[in-house]
Amino acid sequence: MAERVGSREVGVRTGSSYWRAFAIPGVVWLCLFVVVPAYAVVAMAFGTENVLLQPIPAWSPFSWNPGWVSKAFSGALPGGEYWPAVRNTLVYVTAALGLCFAIGYPVAYYVARHAPRRLKPLLVVLLVIPFWVSYLLRMLAWIGLLSSDGYVNKLLIDLGIKHPPNWLNGNAYSVILALVYGYIPYFILPVFAGLDRIDASQIEAARDLGATPRQAFMRVTLPLSRPSILAGAALVVLPMFGDYYTNDLISASPRTNMLGNEINLFVQGGPEKNLGAALVLVLMSILLVAMAYYVYATARDTRRLA
Amino acid sequence: MIARLSTKLRNPWGKPRFLVLVTWLYLAWALLPVLVAMLFSFNQGRSRSVWQGFSIRWWWGDPSQSIFHDPQYTHALVHSLELAALDMLIATPLGVLLALGLTRWRGRGSSAANGLMLVPLVTPEIVMAVSLLLVFTQLAVVPFALVHLGTGAQVIGQVTFSVSYVVVIVRSRLASIGPEFEEAARDLGATPIGALRLVLLPLLLPAILASMLIVFALSIDDFVVTQYMSSNAATTTIPMFLYANARGGTTTPALNALASILVITTLVGVVMAYVLYTVLSRQAAAPGGASVLRELSGLEAAA
Numbered sequence: 001m002a003e004r005v006g007s008r009e010v011g012v013r014t015g016s017s018y019w020r021a022f023a024i025p026g027v028v029w030l031c032l033f034v035v036v037p038a039y040a041v042v043a044m045a046f047g048t049e050n051v052l053l054q055p056i057p058a059w060s061p062f063s064w065n066p067g068w069v070s071k072a073f074s075g076a077l078p079g080g081e082y083w084p085a086v087r088n089t090l091v092y093v094t095a096a097l098g099l100c101f102a103i104g105y106p107v108a109y110y111v112a113r114h115a116p117r118r119l120k121p122l123l124v125v126l127l128v129i130p131f132w133v134s135y136l137l138r139m140l141a142w143i144g145l146l147s148s149d150g151y152v153n154k155l156l157i158d159l160g161i162k163h164p165p166n167w168l169n170g171n172a173y174s175v176i177l178a179l180v181y182g183y184i185p186y187f188i189l190p191v192f193a194g195l196d197r198i199d200a201s202q203i204e205a206a207r208d209l210g211a212t213p214r215q216a217f218m219r220v221t222l223p224l225s226r227p228s229i230l231a232g233a234a235l236v237v238l239p240m241f242g243d244y245y246t247n248d249l250i251s252a253s254p255r256t257n258m259l260g261n262e263i264n265l266f267v268q269g270g271p272e273k274n275l276g277a278a279l280v281l282v283l284m285s286i287l288l289v290a291m292a293y294y295v296y297a298t299a300r301d302t303r304r305l306a
Numbered sequence: 307m308i309a310r311l312s313t314k315l316r317n318p319w320g321k322p323r324f325l326v327l328v329t330w331l332y333l334a335w336a337l338l339p340v341l342v343a344m345l346f347s348f349n350q351g352r353s354r355s356v357w358q359g360f361s362i363r364w365w366w367g368d369p370s371q372s373i374f375h376d377p378q379y380t381h382a383l384v385h386s387l388e389l390a391a392l393d394m395l396i397a398t399p400l401g402v403l404l405a406l407g408l409t410r411w412r413g414r415g416s417s418a419a420n421g422l423m424l425v426p427l428v429t430p431e432i433v434m435a436v437s438l439l440l441v442f443t444q445l446a447v448v449p450f451a452l453v454h455l456g457t458g459a460q461v462i463g464q465v466t467f468s469v470s471y472v473v474v475i476v477r478s479r480l481a482s483i484g485p486e487f488e489e490a491a492r493d494l495g496a497t498p499i500g501a502l503r504l505v506l507l508p509l510l511l512p513a514i515l516a517s518m519l520i521v522f523a524l525s526i527d528d529f530v531v532t533q534y535m536s537s538n539a540a541t542t543t544i545p546m547f548l549y550a551n552a553r554g555g556t557t558t559p560a561l562n563a564l565a566s567i568l569v570i571t572t573l574v575g576v577v578m579a580y581v582l583y584t585v586l587s588r589q590a591a592a593p594g595g596a597s598v599l600r601e602l603s604g605l606e607a608a609a
Contacts, residue, residue, distance in 0.1 A: 016410070016411050016412050016413050017411075017413075018498060019406065019407050019409075019410035019411040020407060020411040020413070020415075020416075021407070022403045022404070022406045022407035022410075022411070023403070023404055023406075023407025023408055023411055023416075023419055024407070025400055025403055025404070026400050026401065026403060026404030026407065026423070026469060026473075027404070027407075027419050027422065029400060029465070029466070029469065030419075030422045030423065030425070030426075030466070030469070031422070032449065033438065033441075033462055033463075033465075033466040034422065034425055034426060034434075034437075034466060035422070036441055036445075036450075037434070037437030037438050037440065037441040038437050040437055040440040040441040040444060040445060041433075041436060041437045041440060044440050044444065055444075057440070057444050057445075103328070103332055104332075106324075106325050106328045106329070107325075107328060107329045107332045107333075109325065110322055110325035110326065110328070110329045111329060114322040114325055115329075123329070123333075126333050126336075126337065127333075129336075129337065129573070130336045130337065130340070132523060132527075132572050132573055132576045133340050133569050133572070133573075134526075134527045134544075134545060134548075134565065134568045134569055134572065135527065135529070135545075136529055136545045136548040136549055136552070136565070137340065137343060137548065137565040137566075137568060137569055138339070138340060139552065140343055140548055140552045140561070140562070140565055141339035141340050141342060141343035142339060143354075143552050143553060144342070144343055144346060144354050144355045144562075145339055145342065145355070147354075147355040149353075149355050149356050150355040150356075151342070151355070168553075181335075181336070181339075184336070185336070234428075238428060238429075238430055239430055239431065241430055242430025242431055242432035242433060242530075243430075243432075244432060245529060245530070245549060248549070249549065249552050249553060252553060260430075260432050263432060263436065264432065267436050267439065267440075268439075268534070273440070276436065277436065277440065280432075280433055280436050280437075283430070283432075283433065284433065287430070291428070
C-alpha cells in the first residue's frame with residue numbers, strides 16, 4: 001500500500017496549509033475586487049480636481065484633501081445641502097421597516113405556528129416566490145397599476161373619489177409602499193424560519209404554568225423570535241439604505257431623493273465623482289451605526305437566552 | 307356578544323382568523339400585481355395599464371416590435387444569458403474552492419478571510435458598484451487597467467457578489483457531510499487529492515449544482531452592479547432595459563413580455579436547484595455515499 005500511495009503521504013493527515021491553498025484564489029479575488037475598490041472610494045473622496053474639473057483620486061494618505069469629505073458630512077447634517085436626502089432616507093427606511101414588521105410578522109407567525117399542516121408547504125412556496133421574482137418586474141407591475149389610467153385609480157374613481165392622487169410623480173407614500181413591496185420578502189423569510197424553529201413545548205409549558213395565550217406570546221414566543229426579527233430587519237435595511245432605483249422608477253422627482261439617488265447622481269451623472277465618493281462614506285458611517293446596534297442587540301439576546 | 311368581542315380584542319392571537327386574513331391579503335398583494343404585469347404582455351393594444359383584448363403580438367406576432375423581432379429586446383435577452391453563464395462558470399469553482407479552504411484552514415488569516423467573504427453580503431449594492439467603477443476607471447495599474455467597462459467588468463462585478471452565496475451554500479453542505487467519509491478514504495490509502503475527487507466532490511455535487519443555479523438567478527436579476535459596469539447599448543441586460551424603459555410612454559407591452567421571460571427563467575432555475583439539491587442529497591445520504599467507500603475498499607482488496 002505504501003508504495004502505491006507514496007511514502008510521503010502515508011499516515012499524514014493533510015495540514016492546514018494544504019487547505020489554505022484552496023482559499024487563495026477566492027481570497028485574492030476578494031482582495032482585488034472588494035478591498036482595493038473600497039480603498040478607491042476613500043482615495044476618491046479625499047481626492048482633488050484638475051483644471052478641467054476631472055476628478056483625481058489621492059492614492060497616498062499624505063496627499064489627502066479633506067475638502068469633499070467635510071463638505072459631504074457637514075451637508076448631511078440638518079440644514080445642510082444633502083440633509084433632505086438623508087432625512088428622506090431615514091424617514092422612508094424607518095417607515096418601510098415598521099410596515100415590514102406590521103405586515104410581515106403576523107404573516108410569518110401564522111404560516112410558522114398556526115397554518116394547517118396540509119396548507120403549510122403551499123404557503124411557504126407562496127412566501128418564497130416574490131423573493132425570486134425580479135425586483136424590477138415587481139416595480140414595473142406597480143408602475144402599470146399606479147399610472148393615471150391604471151387599475152388603482154380606476155378603483156378609486158369607482159369608489160367615488162373624483163380626483164385620485166398622482167402616484168408616480170414625487171409621491172413619498174408611493175415610494176415607501178414600493179420599498180415595503182420590494183423588500184418585505186427578505187424580512188418574512190428569516191422571521192418565519194425563526195418562529196418555525198421555536199419548540200412548541202416551550203409555549204405549552206408557559207400555558208401549563210397559567211399564562212394566557214397573550215402572555216405566552218408576549219413572554220415566550222416574541223422574545224424567542226427577537227433574533228430573527230433583528231436578522232430580517234438587517235436584511236431589509238441594508239439594501240434600502242443604498243436604494244436609488246425604486247425612487248427613480250416610482251417617483252422620478254428630486255423631491256423624494258434618497259442618499260442613494262444623490263450618490264448615483266454624482267458618480268454616474270455629473271463630474272463631481274469626489275463628492276459622490278464622499279457621500280458613499282456618509283452612507284457607510286450611517287450603516288456602521290446601524291450594524292453596531294445589530295451586533296450589540298444580538299449579543300445581548302444570546303446572553304439572555306443562554 | 308360584547309364580552310366575546312372584548313376577549314377577542316384582548317387576545318388577538320387566540321383564534322387565528324385575523325392572521326388568516328392578513329396572510330391571504332398579503333399573498334394577494336404580493337403576487338397579483340406580478341401576475342397582472344405578466345398578463346399585460348398579452349395585451350392587444352400598446353398600453354401597459356389599460357386592457358385592450360388578448361393577443362400574442364408582443365411575444366411573437368408583431369413583425370417588427372415583438373420581443374423576438376425587435377433587436378433591442380433580443381439583444382438584452384442574449385446579453386443577460388451570456389453574463390449569467392459566465393458568472394456561473396467563474397463564481398462556482400471559485401466559491402467551492404473558497405468554501406473548502408475557509409472550512410478547513412485554521413490559522414493566521416483564516417478568520418480575516420472569513421470576514422472578507424461576508425463583506426459582499428452586507429454591503430449595499432450601490433457601494434460595491436461605485437467602488438468597482440472607480441477602480442476600473444481611475445486606477446491605471448495592472449490588473450485593473452486591463453479591464454474595461456463592458457462585458458468584462460460586468461462579469462467581474464457579478465462574480466464578486468455571487469461568490470459569497472456559493473461559499474454559504476457549499477459550506478453548510480460540507481458541515482453536514484463531516485470529515486468521516488474523507489478520513490475513511492485516506493485510511494484506505496487515497497491521496498488527499500484522490501479523497502477530494504472520489505469522495506468529497508460527489509458528495510458536494512448537489513450543493514455545487516444548486517449554487518450554480520442560484521448564481522444564474524442572481525446574475526440574471528442583477529441591476530445595480532451590472533448597470534455601473536456597462537459601457538454602451540451593446541452591454542444592456544434585461545433589468546437595465548426595464549429600468550430605462552419602465553416609465554417611458556412609448557414602450558409597448560413587449561416590455562412586460564421581456565420581464566415575464568426574466569421571471570420564468572429565474573423561477574425555473576430556482577426550482578431546478580431545489581429539486582436537484584433534495585434528490586441528489588437524498589441519494590448521497592443513502593447507500594450511494596457509502597458505495598464510493600465500498601468501491602475504494604474493493605480497489606484495496608484487489609491490490
